[in-house]
Amino acid sequence: QVETLKAKLLEQAQEISRLRSEQGGTDAEKHRDLLAAENERLRQEMKACEGELRELQRQQQAPCRDCPHLQENAGLQEQLSQLQREAEETRAKLVELDLEVQQKTNRLAEVELRLKDSLAERAEEEERLSRRLRDSQETIASLKSQPQQIKYIIKTVEVESAKVKQALCETQSRNQYLQEQVGMQKQVLKEMEQQLQRSQKTEAQLRAQIMMYEAELERAHGQMLEEMQAMEEEKNHAIEEAFSRAQVEMKAVHENLAGVRTNLLTLQPALRTLTHDYNSLKRQVRDFPQLLQEALRSARAEISQAIEEVHSTNRELLRKYRRELQLRKKCHNELVRLKGNIRVFGRVRPITKEDGEGPEAANAVTFDADDDAVLYLLHKGKQVSFELDKVFPPQASQEEVFQEVQALVTSCIDGYNVCIFAYGQTGAGKTYTMEGTAANPGINQRALQLLFSEVRGKAADWDYTITVSAAEIYNEALRDLLGKEPQEKLEIKLCPDGSGQLYVPGLTEFRVQSVEDINKVFEFGHIKRVTECTNLNEHSSRSHALLIVTVRGLDRSTGLRTTGKLNLVDLAGSERVGRSGAEGSRLREAQHINKSLSALGDVIYALRSRQGHVPFRNSKLTYLLQDSLSGDSKTLMMVQVSPAEKNTSETLCSLKFAERVRSVELGPVSRKAELASWPSQEHLEGDSPGSTAPPGRGHSSPSPGQLSSRSASIRRKLQTSG
Numbered sequence: 001q002v003e004t005l006k007a008k009l010l011e012q013a014q015e016i017s018r019l020r021s022e023q024g025g026t027d028a029e030k031h032r033d034l035l036a037a038e039n040e041r042l043r044q045e046m047k048a049c050e051g052e053l054r055e056l057q058r059q060q061q062a063p064c065r066d067c068p069h070l071q072e073n074a075g076l077q078e079q080l081s082q083l084q085r086e087a088e089e090t091r092a093k094l095v096e097l098d099l100e101v102q103q104k105t106n107r108l109a110e111v112e113l114r115l116k117d118s119l120a121e122r123a124e125e126e127e128r129l130s131r132r133l134r135d136s137q138e139t140i141a142s143l144k145s146q147p148q149q150i151k152y153i154i155k156t157v158e159v160e161s162a163k164v165k166q167a168l169c170e171t172q173s174r175n176q177y178l179q180e181q182v183g184m185q186k187q188v189l190k191e192m193e194q195q196l197q198r199s200q201k202t203e204a205q206l207r208a209q210i211m212m213y214e215a216e217l218e219r220a221h222g223q224m225l226e227e228m229q230a231m232e233e234e235k236n237h238a239i240e241e242a243f244s245r246a247q248v249e250m251k252a253v254h255e256n257l258a259g260v261r262t263n264l265l266t267l268q269p270a271l272r273t274l275t276h277d278y279n280s281l282k283r284q285v286r287d288f289p290q291l292l293q294e295a296l297r298s299a300r301a302e303i304s305q306a307i308e309e310v311h312s313t314n315r316e317l318l319r320k321y322r323r324e325l326q327l328r329k330k331c332h333n334e335l336v337r338l339k340g341n342i343r344v345f346g347r348v349r350p351i352t353k354e355d356g357e358g359p360e361a362a363n364a365v366t367f368d369a370d371d372d373a374v375l376y377l378l379h380k381g382k383q384v385s386f387e388l389d390k391v392f393p394p395q396a397s398q399e400e401v402f403q404e405v406q407a408l409v410t411s412c413i414d415g416y417n418v419c420i421f422a423y424g425q426t427g428a429g430k431t432y433t434m435e436g437t438a439a440n441p442g443i444n445q446r447a448l449q450l451l452f453s454e455v456r457g458k459a460a461d462w463d464y465t466i467t468v469s470a471a472e473i474y475n476e477a478l479r480d481l482l483g484k485e486p487q488e489k490l491e492i493k494l495c496p497d498g499s500g501q502l503y504v505p506g507l508t509e510f511r512v513q514s515v516e517d518i519n520k521v522f523e524f525g526h527i528k529r530v531t532e533c534t535n536l537n538e539h540s541s542r543s544h545a546l547l548i549v550t551v552r553g554l555d556r557s558t559g560l561r562t563t564g565k566l567n568l569v570d571l572a573g574s575e576r577v578g579r580s581g582a583e584g585s586r587l588r589e590a591q592h593i594n595k596s597l598s599a600l601g602d603v604i605y606a607l608r609s610r611q612g613h614v615p616f617r618n619s620k621l622t623y624l625l626q627d628s629l630s631g632d633s634k635t636l637m638m639v640q641v642s643p644a645e646k647n648t649s650e651t652l653c654s655l656k657f658a659e660r661v662r663s664v665e666l667g668p669v670s671r672k673a674e675l676a677s678w679p680s681q682e683h684l685e686g687d688s689p690g691s692t693a694p695p696g697r698g699h700s701s702p703s704p705g706q707l708s709s710r711s712a713s714i715r716r717k718l719q720t721s722g
């Protein structure tokens with residue numbers, strides 16, 4: 001029993017040591033420490049990584065604003081932050097595990113303590129048992145030596161063995177209990193081991209995760225490094241390029257600098273001269289106001305002197321000009337006097353459709369190519385030549401005609417009275433010459449236009465007013481064509497101021513300032529004009545139409561006043577009554593016309609032959625134009641003729657009238673005597689039916705001798721030209 005007990009004890013001791021080694025409390029602690037150290041290391045590594053990451057982020061942030069990797073980087077950073085979060089969680093888990101391990105370690109320590117206690121108890125028990133065993137052995141030995149005693153002792157031993165047996169039983173039960181305890185401890189240990197295994201597993205997992213994160217971090221780091229590398233390369237490349245560019249530029253700048261230096265070197269002398277110039281200019285500028293003042297003073301003096309000189313020369317020139325003007329006027333008057341105050345022009349109209357066709361409409365008038373004052377008329381097979389002051393062929397334009405009369409018109413501005421008559425048979429072109437057409441105006445409109453422009457030209461010194469009156473003489477009655485009552489007969493009266501001037505009370509005067517005004521006046525006059533048709537020409541007029549233009553001027557510097565009158569007269573048709581087949585009132589009309597035309601001829605004759613008495617009062621026409629026909633007045637007779645064969649008789653009459661008017665001027669006294677007689681219209685042609693009518697002149701009745709000499713001269717003329 002003892003042996004087995006001993007063996008059991010040994011066994012138990014071994015078991016205890018095994019358990020102790022197996023328990024591994026220190027191992028777990030070691031393991032935990034290892035883990036903690038590992039943990040610490042990882043933590044530090046992570047910190048370093050974070051620091052690196054921060055550094056990288058800081059580096060990246062600035063230069064990589066527009067970097068294409070920025071987005072990737074952001075993704076990586078997000079990943080990183082997630083990883084960090086996960087690491088954080090893992091760390092928390094680790095802390096939890098640490099705590100658990102701590103708790104378990106504590107519990108393990110407790111268990112160990114209890115185990116130690118139970119082991120100590122066991123040792124004590126063993127000690128006690130072994131002591132009793134020794135005691136028992138000693139007793140046995142003594143008993144052996146003392147058989148009596150031994151027997152007793154055996155008996156005691158036997159007795160005591162029972163006790164030992166009981167104690168053994170107790171010990172066994174105690175051992176049982178302890179074994180149970182050990183079993184329980186083993187269970188606890190197993191559980192703890194399992195727990196440890198689990199925590200190791202989670203740790204391994206965490207480690208794997210950490211490794212993964214690390215790998216991820218590594219990768220991100222690598223990527224980042226790569227990117228940084230690439231960026232670095234780019235940067236280096238850019239720097240290199242910039243550097244090379246800068247070098248080139250630098251070189252150019254150096255070259256420029258060299259050029260500038262040389263320029264500077266060359267400019268220095270220029271600068272010196274410039275400075276010198278500048279200084280001298282400065283001096284000049286300083287002195288300039290004074291110089292200017294002086295120059296101005298002298299210039300002013302010079303200018304005022306020059307002005308004075310100009311003034312005096314102007315005065316002198318004005319004086320000379322006035323003298324010249326008077327001289328010119330004198331010369332002009334002399335010229336006009338030499339040319340004759342009365343001039344006679346002839347104008348031949350072209351053959352028109354109204355002349356019809358055939359021999360009747362043949363042309364009977366020809367001209368002299370070398371002399372524009374001569375024309376030839378083929379009458380009854382004989383060519384008669386006529387010499388006037390000027391002859392206008394059919395192709396002569398209105399303008400050409402006007403050019404010849406414009407000197408007369410302008411003399412009106414100088415204060416002369418002018419009369420322009422259109423004489424001729426009906427249809428010979430009188431109205432065409434005087435009035436013209438709208439597209440091609442005649443003398444009337446052109447004269448007024450010329451007056452306007454002349455007056456405008458003199459406007460600096462003169463004030464002019466131009467007024468217009470229009471009248472007609474029909475059957476020896478004077479009517480105002482511009483008045484309110486055109487049928488009213490006007491009277492010609494002597495001015496009451498005793499000047500001997502005539503005037504027509506009630507004759508309307510319109511002030512005109514423009515061509516439009518004239519056109520209105522003409523239109524107005526036209527409507528009121530009394531016209532009647534004869535069978536010669538339905539447009540012919542049986543009245544004399546007068547346009548009286550008065551030009552009044554005031555020389556502002558001298559106060560001199562001038563008044564000139566321009567009388568433009570479209571006479572009634574000069575055809576003889578017999579030819580027009582008129583009777584009754586037509587005959588009376590014709591007689592009146594005849595009378596007034598004869599009276600006009602008489603007056604012109606008397607004027608040109610400078611007779612003492614001029615029979616102005618023989619007709620309304622001459623009486624009205626008295627002051628425009630006498631004195632310094634100028635007269636133009638435009639004799640209109642038709643070139644048609646059928647009109648040759650009237651053409652002959654008209655041309656004879658014209659030549660007679662003109663021929664008066666040729667005559668010195670003898671001529672005057674020769675042409676002293678002025679026959680009536682009917683006397684102008686020998687074969688006229690009215691040739692027996694008495695002469696229309698009331699004064700200076702011609703002697704028979706004079707008459708015969710006049711007709712002889714006409715005859716002579718006819719013969720020479722025919």
Ligand code: ADP
Pocket residue numbers: 348349350352394424425426427428429430431432433537539540541640
């Ligand atoms: P009058 O007034 O002498 O009776 P007009 O002036 O009425 O004659 O002329 C008669 C016709 O002859 C008109 O149709 C006119 O246009 C025309 N006529 C007159 N003279 C000319 C001319 N020089 N050129 C063209 N046609 C003319």
Ligand code: MG
Pocket residue numbers: 427430431432539540541570
């Ligand atoms: Mg007419």
